[in-house]
Amino acid sequence: MATSAMSVSENVDLTGKRVVVTGASSGIGKELSRVLVIRGAEVIMACRNEQKTRHTINELASSLDEDQVQRLVFEECDLSSLKNVYSFCQRLTEQAVPIHRLFFNGGVFSVPFKLTPEGLEYTYTANYLGHYLLLRAFLNADLLNSDSQVIATMSEGGYQYPFASANLEMLATPENASYLQRSVARFTASPNSKVMMMLMMEYFNRNMQDEVAPKIRFNSADPGPTLTDNINQMGIALKFLAPIYTPFFMHSVERGAAGLMWLAVADEAKDLNGVLLNKRFKEVSIPARSRDSNLSDRCWELSEKIIETRLNMPVSSLCREKGSLLAS
Numbered sequence: 001m002a003t004s005a006m007s008v009s010e011n012v013d014l015t016g017k018r019v020v021v022t023g024a025s026s027g028i029g030k031e032l033s034r035v036l037v038i039r040g041a042e043v044i045m046a047c048r049n050e051q052k053t054r055h056t057i058n059e060l061a062s063s064l065d066e067d068q069v070q071r072l073v074f075e076e077c078d079l080s081s082l083k084n085v086y087s088f089c090q091r092l093t094e095q096a097v098p099i100h101r102l103f104f105n106g107g108v109f110s111v112p113f114k115l116t117p118e119g120l121e122y123t124y125t126a127n128y129l130g131h132y133l134l135l136r137a138f139l140n141a142d143l144l145n146s147d148s149q150v151i152a153t154m155s156e157g158g159y160q161y162p163f164a165s166a167n168l169e170m171l172a173t174p175e176n177a178s179y180l181q182r183s184v185a186r187f188t189a190s191p192n193s194k195v196m197m198m199l200m201m202e203y204f205n206r207n208m209q210d211e212v213a214p215k216i217r218f219n220s221a222d223p224g225p226t227l228t229d230n231i232n233q234m235g236i237a238l239k240f241l242a243p244i245y246t247p248f249f250m251h252s253v254e255r256g257a258a259g260l261m262w263l264a265v266a267d268e269a270k271d272l273n274g275v276l277l278n279k280r281f282k283e284v285s286i287p288a289r290s291r292d293s294n295l296s297d298r299c300w301e302l303s304e305k306i307i308e309t310r311l312n313m314p315v316s317s318l319c320r321e322k323g324s325l326l327a328s
């Protein structure tokens, strides 16, 4: 049997565990959610589109027990909006239920350059900054504890594409991007956002572990080329041709979700921290640009500053003052 999220989690019992999966409405996040509820977890499907997510839950329901379906919980979380992400964090803070697994999975792959209503570059925000905010808010709210793990969905582009970089200028001041930067952003923003995600992992594992003892683990895996809705962002021609070429170099979501699930549940993964698994489930060396501690310091501090400016509050206050954005 081919390796899948189901096969790597065989005999795992997640009863009583709460798991948050961003981007659970389709693709890899949908498959992670399906397998997690089968293994007994409650899954918070943190998604931007309620109608689509409810449709996804209905689709999954056809192969799940009633009890499993009840444990699939939609919560609105638009990763491209810091205000929306923060409202989500506040709702979970009010519930005061620990989060045992936090999958940083949602994101976009190839959308043309655009600014969010908060004036940020869209892909960087949805793929990276929204997740950074989740991490900081959940830490403040004490929702992550010694039994918690963060698992980020990486991509080959983020560690193999030689030109991928943490483009901090684009994160900080996208409105100043030149015409050339805007036109290549469609192809570079996603790998660049994954570089930032790896820098977040590096910073977290180097600096934040004293906050909770013993350690919260933060790992990542590349699902490899996986047949998901992602393909629809590659333009009309490639979308049209997808049924012809994808079977030759893309695998199923069951397989794409396997490495992420393995990190989350396997006994053999219990001592791993700060690792990146490739599509063959092998630990790979993280490129120097994503291990650079000076750069990760800068990226972390800049992200903090952007959030403080946009939400108009210190990061240290996130989810400590109950209800301030819930009311708005």
Ligand SMILES: NC(=O)c1ccc[n+]([C@@H]2O[C@H](COP(=O)([O-])OP(=O)(O)OC[C@H]3O[C@@H](n4cnc5c(N)ncnc54)[C@H](OP(=O)(O)O)[C@@H]3O)[C@@H](O)[C@H]2O)c1
Binding pocket: 022, 023, 024, 025, 026, 027, 028, 029, 046, 047, 048, 049, 052, 077, 078, 079, 080, 081, 104, 105, 106, 107, 108, 109, 126, 153, 154, 155, 156, 222, 223, 224, 225, 226, 227, 228, 229, 230, 231
């Ligand atoms: N498929 C691949 O070949 C591949 C390879 C390497 C890495 N990855 C990574 O795998 C992850 C999942 O992608 P996928 O392949 O499963 O693609 P997908 O089917 O398109 O799923 C992406 C998910 O992210 C969500 N999302 C996008 N923008 C969002 C936002 N602003 N706020 C909240 N959620 C948002 C989507 O929500 P909607 O349903 O509302 O659009 C969807 O649930 C991504 O991080 C991607 O970079 C995929």
